Amino acid sequence: MVKKFDDLISKVTECSVKTVSVAVAQDEAVLEAVKAAKERNIANAILVGDEDEIRKIASTLNMNIDDYKIIDVKDKTEAALKAVELVHNGEADMYMKGLIDTKTFLKSVLDKEVGLRNNKPLSHVCVFEIEGVDKLLFLTDVAFMTYPTLEDKVSIINNTVEICNACGIENPKVAPLAAVEVVNPKMPVTVEAAELTKMNEEGKITGCIVDGPLSMDLAICPEAAKEKGAEGRKIVGDADVLLFPDIHAGNLVYKALVHTAKVKNGNIITGTKAPVILTSRSDDFETKVNSIALGSVVAESLKNA
């Protein structure tokens, strides 16, 4: 059972080693993570960007730069297009953001000729290992889709179930979250959560078990779920996927967890032909490495699909 990031990393090392293509790689924090990913046998890297800058940073990191293919492209937009093309063409398995703004990076992801579009809406998944919670939690969407409609939420669930499967979690339990665990017509979020549950029961959302609306305690805390009465519920504090009402709820929980609980996490953009790693400046080193590991298992799973 995959319950921790170490389990996920064991899973990675059982597969063929994947390659990450980095857009505008002259970024110290990103290169540090790429170096660690290589050393831990999680992934190789192709570095696209300003070669002089890349070499300069690599030397300060004691990084053996001869282990990496470097493609010298000074212009950032061009570097991103070149880096994403490598993934598009199968020369690399996943795509990672370096020293480039998110907007330009995402434009390259969505580029019609060399990008990674898959005719699906893109969504973001953040995978958490939390001390005291006995499984990995897949939070979505805490960073990308702002105000998902019901239809978007179906796409988010489908995208996230693929990530769960790639991580070895079959038929994940999906909790559409709200402040309360009962439908209240004055809270549209709860109505949509019930609708998603019904769609799952009717076979319109497959490969997972949806049960909502659920409050956070009923989703992640078996004791709270049992105390409050779990009768007739399919999720009893054992959710795998936490589906948030909107980006504010998701992002606030995500950052509260990172800054107050004992966690490990990694995150990925999904809905694309290949995994896209879009870590932010504020993500720490281990989060970046974990994200590359997550990208590797997802790339392996897509290869076998």
Add this chain to the structure above:
Amino acid sequence: MVKKFDDLISKVTECSVKTVSVAVAQDEAVLEAVKAAKERNIANAILVGDEDEIRKIASTLNMNIDDYKIIDVKDKTEAALKAVELVHNGEADMYMKGLIDTKTFLKSVLDKEVGLRNNKPLSHVCVFEIEGVDKLLFLTDVAFMTYPTLEDKVSIINNTVEICNACGIENPKVAPLAAVEVVNPKMPVTVEAAELTKMNEEGKITGCIVDGPLSMDLAICPEAAKEKGAEGRKIVGDADVLLFPDIHAGNLVYKALVHTAKVKNGNIITGTKAPVILTSRSDDFETKVNSIALGSVVAESLKNA
């Protein structure tokens, strides 16, 4: 400086001992908290409800029932009205929910004759001590107001500033939270957060420092705030009040904290003439005692106002 619940409890014991009036007091968990509050010199209690039941539970808790005034009212609605009237008349200082549904309890709070209406909107404040955060955090509204308008948010801020002051925190820093720390017209929450900030600068919201929109990390983590660039910001990871976009965001963060971080918390309904304690079944023993302590300092502050 009041930075922890222990500081708050020291503050309580410096005041005259307050009395809590309990509606439908035949509730084991509530009586246990009331007993501890008495033993720790935090508050006395008047128990309104089914006297036989109250005595039965008290004996199983080794509670010296002669220390308490009991008023025997079997009917729950009547018991609540009687209990709230005691606060209304000044015979007790705060009002607490026992074995009665929230709706009936709140009806008694809002009763025109014997209730605690104050011509202000009611809101909920949850006070947290979190390991790793160097001050008490006042979360609002995580349980009562569902989708506050801009006007409601002004009331919530005013209500919460009163609670901060009662706890010894003058001129608190209020962070209207969002997924991002910049105004984005596509995210109405961020526009409202900026509007609240402007109202504060123009003197329309007073007694506090408002700075939003803020993401969670910039609100509660000084290191993150400094890293991301805190220039021109009035809050640099040192917020006192976390103002949530809506009940879903607030409640999901609240329960995530309770179930994953090391916390102590207590909560209270405010906007009323006297503090109202509405703990839920899922709140643990210490949370109920902390809520009574919080009620005591707020009652003391209202007395001196």
